Amino acid sequence: MQPLGSKENTLFRSVVKFYESKQYKKGLKAAEQILRKHPNHGDTQAMKALILNSQGHPEEAFALAKVALKNDMKSHVCWHVYGILWRSAKNYEEAIKAYKFALRIEPDSQNILRDLALLQMQMRDYQGYIQSRQLMMKARPQLRQNWTALAVSHHLAGDLKAAEQILVTYENTLKSPPPKTDIEHSEAVLYKNTIIAELGETERALKHLNSIKKNNLDRTAVLEYRANYLLDLDRKEEAEKAYRVLIERNNEYRAYYEGLEKALGLERSNEADIEKLRALYDSFAEKNTRLDSARRIPLDFLQGDAFKSAADEYLQRMFKKGVPSTFPNIKALYAVPAKRETIESLVLSYTSEKKMNGSTNGEVNGDDSDRFDQSVLYFLAQHYNYHLSRHTEKAMEYIDRLLELNPKSVDYHQTKARIWKHIGNTKKASEAISHARELDEKDRYINTKCAKYQLRNNENENALTTMSKFTRNDTVGGPLGDLHDMQCMWFLTEDGDAYVRQCDYGLALKRFHSIADIFEVWYEDQFDFHSFSIRKGQIRAYVDMIRWEDHLRDHPFFTRAAISAVKIYLKLADNPELSNPNAKTLENLDPTERKKAQKKAKREQEKREKEEADKKAAAAKKATASSGDSEVKKEDPDPKGLQLAQTKEPLEASLKFLAPLLEFSPKNIEAQNLGFEVHLRRKKYLLALKCLLAAAAIDPDHPKLHEQIVRFRQAANGLSEIPPQVDAVIKSDFTLIPADANLKSYNTEWQTKHSESSPHLQSAYHIQYLLGEISKSQAESELQRLLDSSSISIEDALRGLDYLDEWKSDRQTKDAYQEKGAAKWPESTAFQKQ
Template sequence: MPQPLPSKEQTLFRSLVKHYEGKQYKKGLKAAEQILRKHPNHGDTQAMKALILNSQNQGDEAFTLCKLALKNDMKSHICWHVYGLLWRSVKNYEEAIKAYKFALRIEPNSLNILRDLALLQCQIRDYEGYIESRRKMMQERPQLRQNWTALAVAYHLAGNFAEAENILKTYEETLKQTPPKTDLEHSEATLYKNTIIAESGDTERALKHLDEVVRNSLDRTAALELRAKYLLKLGRSQEAEKAYRTLLDRNSEYRAYFDELEKTLGLSRSNAADIEKLKELYESYANKNERNDAARRIPLDFLKGDAFKTAVDQYLRRKLNKGVPSTFPNIKSLYRDPEKKAVIEELVLGYASDKQTNGSAQGEVNGDTSDRFEQSVLYFLAQHYNYVRSRDLKKANEYIDRLLEKDPKSVDYNQTKARIYKHAGDVQKASETINHARELDERDRYINTKCAKYQLRNNENENALNTMSKFTRNETVGGPLGDLHDMQCMWYLIEDGEAYVRQQKWGLALKRFTAIADIFDVWHEDQFDFHSFSLRKGQIRAYIDMVRWEDHLRDHPFFTRAAVQAVKIYLKLADNPRLSNADQTDLDKLDPVERKKAEKKAKKEREKAEKAEAEKKAAAAAKATAKGDDGETKKEDTDPSGEKLLQTKEPLEAALRFLRPMLELSPLNLEAQIVGFEVHLKREKYLLALKCLQSAQEIEPENPKLHEQSVRFRQAISKLSEPLPSQVSQVIKESFTTPSTDADLEAFNNDFLEKHSQSASHLQSAYNVRYLLDNSSKSQNEEDLKKILDLSDVTIEQAEAGLALLSEWKSDEEVKDDYRAKAASRWSGATVFKK
């Protein structure tokens, strides 16, 4: 039981609680001090004071005071509740749950404690505990619909559909009168109940229930979509067809409706007999609305031969006559079919050379239309020859130059010119050209961000930040970069980090990639508020979608891209700890006399930096409450250049923060498995390394990197200083058979070399394995690596990978220069081969 207080102090305590809830922290502290002057060991007051201190960013003091409060009053549910809130604030949910459970032993019916416990249990996906907490809350306050709905959600998330439906049904039976049609919470709850029935597998009953509630549903579109889906699933094709046609009348540009309508009609795109019927179907919708695009574009996916040529001719003329800039992006997916690509190229080249009709579908000549059509055709051809499946950069340049002669101030034309330079490997000219395009329209946010991206690809980090600053709140804490962090602009942070990787500024690169991981942590934490908010607002279906999305949050491409790069940096640090000290790396290159002088100078600079750091810490308290120009509290960044991240003692352990989520949530990501193998091999966790290797082989068996890793794994387990445990050894023996235990690794590599003699990537891997098996083959490898540049289909990226291999082999600069010269003769514009 809480320690009793006299009447006056009890009133003060109640005002203390109100001040905390109203965020009037100064008044709250004043009230707490008044009580503690007379009752210095009053646990509840100490706990509330700790809560206020924690809200003022004084976490250490708050924990110390709360522990003292618990010591003074171990049987106070308030002290235990506050202790749980403090743990929750530092994201230690397990400890917070323990504290809440202690509080509930003392005060079993406290709704506040039950609510906080339930929210944490949902956050950590403890659905059994969540069900129990929600059941107690419902029993305490059965008159609130959201308590019943929350219990149904708990059962639903736990996979118990029958009980979830039963809870919702039981509450509906308690209603004395049907809620009005305008009751949003009731409308959402009925549709939510319907989705539970459908997920349980009883589609027939779900349809019957939906027909009963559809008229009262406020989300008309969702109800119609569900009904159409159920009808199709039940094989009631005629009714499903009618349902999807109703949806198409509401939105005739939504492709998914067309896809489902094809299924209801039993039409297959692979069946030649159905193609004509499909064509008639889409023509009927195209004729209904002159502006409808989907009904004209979708048939191009399945039509072939003369029918395709006629349809794509009409489609292209229609778009090009109107001067639609997105014509090429809209149809480039057709280029997967070489025949269709050839037809499109023939048609558009015909438009360019046709002087009589100027491409007019009706053969009419109009000055403005003719000029617009001509420019559209040239723009299409420039994009066509710049596209990877039909690339001819020389022709692309010719067409875009003709357009720039006509309209040198066109942002689109200049941007395409920059893109052509990028594909030619000339990132310097690409950056300059797109910056010129940006200057033509400084109010266009899209071209501004594109320009920043190109500048980062050219390693112009400062220029890119300056470009981005034109559309950021620069008065915020940290300036433009701080605002980009606050706005979670991940594409910029990733590109910025990758630019620092190319410049070998490992600390700054790690800083950016860690910022990406932090953003995903924030997204994970942000769901906490929605566990209660969504129930209050009655948005249950959206809430369920969010929870399921959060469960797969870290398989997002932005996270995996940043995580792979971060893991690679930590692998470099594990191989070469000196990378964490750039000065030491530079010293190694000096002669002994110069090195001694440099070390003495570095020592003085270190002492100076340590003194400055001490002064910085002394001023930290004042800076913690300082305000930026926009009035926000400044957050002091104690490691702006990422040096502390770089100086980790355990780089492989640090890499696990990035690696584990990838392997758990993105098991089909090849890059994740490849870097996972590297990390676990270095950690001597051989079974985990083998698991990554086998997972990667299931994804892409012929990937050249896996050949290298297989050979290295066989080497590693055959050269162990101590034998592996018998069980581990047995698993490896049974699971890892290629190359076999007694295989001649050199012969195994030669077979691989012969099998993939025309693939640049495979050849590079084979030469690297040859180098690993026998260092004396280095000169031969260097010569063979250079010959790869003669292959007809070798790409700039593969040539760049070859240059990286030479650095890995520590080849002489003369060898690298020869390689660069040969590569530059093939890709004359590529800046990566210019020293």
């Protein structure tokens, strides 16, 4: 430790205070004063590095921190600062090493110990976290949060008994019981109760719960836990009373009704219990005329005439009230064909003269009659638009009738847009939803729906303009910048997909990387809660958050973005020319013209890059001059994603998305298929085989899997220069197709087995072409002939275009395919030329 005079010591303390209060300019000035007199003072250099890092100069900060360490290797401040710098750079392993060095020098420092513990929790190093928390608890045993944190560390590490024992030990040290208003104590004892339950000791958990329920502040949780424990212990009479109490508190929560059914020993699959169940729900319905759950739930288990009667009563009740969400509320019943047909016949019967002018009981009259009529028509429009009962012509007929009755209804125009979407006409869908938005410009929901439909129609700029009506447009980056800040993932995902359809892979990757960055932010955001939640005593919520974070990247938003990004990288790996944003335009030119256009585009790009670099340099200079103590916002060096698209190693870049996709969504067959494609191109044969076997376990008849099995067998048979261990594993594990199998015969048998399925036939033709069994022109003809099939869907037909791209078919062949598709689906925009 290098000594300072009293004046410099005071200055150093002020540097620390200025840093903590984010007064960075004053902090730098004070640090410079010290360094003028003591130029090699390590602690001051370390604090200066910390301030520079906060001002957005990480490289300069790291360089200075290393100099500080050289000047004073035995300073815990220097090591602590070095760890903080690594933590800000998200390199937690190096940060932990630096903290441990600091702790060796200053073992009693609570600040260093706390920072180390937080990082260990972030990295899920539970054993290290236990050790750190034990030291913190021993240093300050009077703080409850230290005991609680130690219990949490054991709990997450899987040692439930140790976790409970720590909580009990602390409670035994209390000389007087905490006041009833002590939230931290209330949460801690309830947390202990959950640990006892997780141990499987339900009887003891119930006994403990009964002892704390009177004074616990989370009344709902206590009642729910008690009902669940009683049910698990088969004490059904008490469980019944407990669930009835819960239903009185919240009579629309389905889980309580399900618990009550179990407590009463009633099973929906048992015909003898059906009448008892119906009587049970009727008793609840009679008590409350506004209650929906007790009237809707019986529709799930009733059958035949009983279902028809209950459905009739329920539907008429909802239609008389004019409830717009009636269809979404009952569409789950459509999974049972008989119920779907019953509902359809019932609602169609309401359109008869008798029903449309009043119910059989004469209860619907005047304005109520109009409301009933419109509710019925609206239900039918949604019914025929639903995928299990789709008949878009009828759906359009009913929605047009509704619009004649009420041309200014936002809901009706939105439903018409949805019908156009299912027909496949994204242009008319966008127009219809835009009209709906204009009818109520203050409605955020219809505004976002409009933007979504515009993106589906590849109207990226219009969609951004639409979204700008509800964004802060004065932020850096305008509306798009605000959507990034607000983590509006649905917009970024749809925007990226729209750019994929337009072959602008740079901007598409930009959006998908933004999604990945948002998930990274979510992962980083938990860091603050490691201390906050323990300090505030919100233990149960904290444990739930940790477990949720452990499965963060199996979220559908991440899965969708990752799949799209990997597909782009595969395309770029196979055809690097696609990294040019004008690739789609160049595709239509002849080779000579294309070469000229590429050179011109390159010159223009270099010019744009130079102009942007000059602008950024000027902006950075201005920002540095005027930033003061405010945090510097980083400038985006690649706003159009050109650097992302022009990567030299697209397959390696795809691993950022592929690795978490395979780890957290292993049951997603598309992810496994993409994993195979990436690893096969990387010549990582065992990883490719792993993906192949995983896909086969999910769906052995998947058409893409069939292609990959044949290709892998073909590749495996042709491998010569591979390690003997790899070859041995392939021979022993790859048994999906025999090593000596005739691939042509295997493909023919598979084709015969799936002769009625268009996707399977497409795969069979692709394999025939790869094996040289048919020529490219024959494969193209077979693919086009499939469009005559009555069972082929638009999605399957569009997949045919992907095969034509993979075969590098000429423009004329693609145009012929698209024309035939446009003739088969005239209302769809999918096959219209852009």
